[in-house]
Amino acid sequence: GRNTDASDNGLRLRRRHGQNERGIALNRKNALFAGHDAGAENWATIASLVETCKLNAVDPLAYLTATLSAVVNGHKQSRVEELLPWNCLAR
Numbered sequence: 001g002r003n004t005d006a007s008d009n010g011l012r013l014r015r016r017h018g019q020n021e022r023g024i025a026l027n028r029k030n031a032l033f034a035g036h037d038a039g040a041e042n043w044a045t046i047a048s049l050v051e052t053c054k055l056n057a058v059d060p061l062a063y064l065t066a067t068l069s070a071v072v073n074g075h076k077q078s079r080v081e082e083l084l085p086w087n088c089l090a091r
Contacts (some may be wrong), residue, residue: 049085056086063088 046064053060067083081087 053085058085058088
């Protein structure tokens with residue numbers, strides 16, 4: 001069939017895995033208010049980090065606090081893999 005929505009008035013995006021889950025749907029809805037393309041991209045990055053933390057049983061606030069503190073305190077860019085959410089538990 002055609003790529004339209006139920007009212008037949010426009011293109012419909014293909015479904016992605018998990019796109020209708022409540023947490024992701026709320027983030028997508030809130031991202032509409034980012035105000036600028038760069039803001040929307042930054043929002044998407046943070047939302048992705050938060051969801052990745054949740055999937056890896058890492059507290060998002062603790063992760064972001066520790067990671068941003070490490071960056072501010074001079075964490076070497078060559079060791080960025082140490083800052084990934086799934087490596088957070090090892091710290």
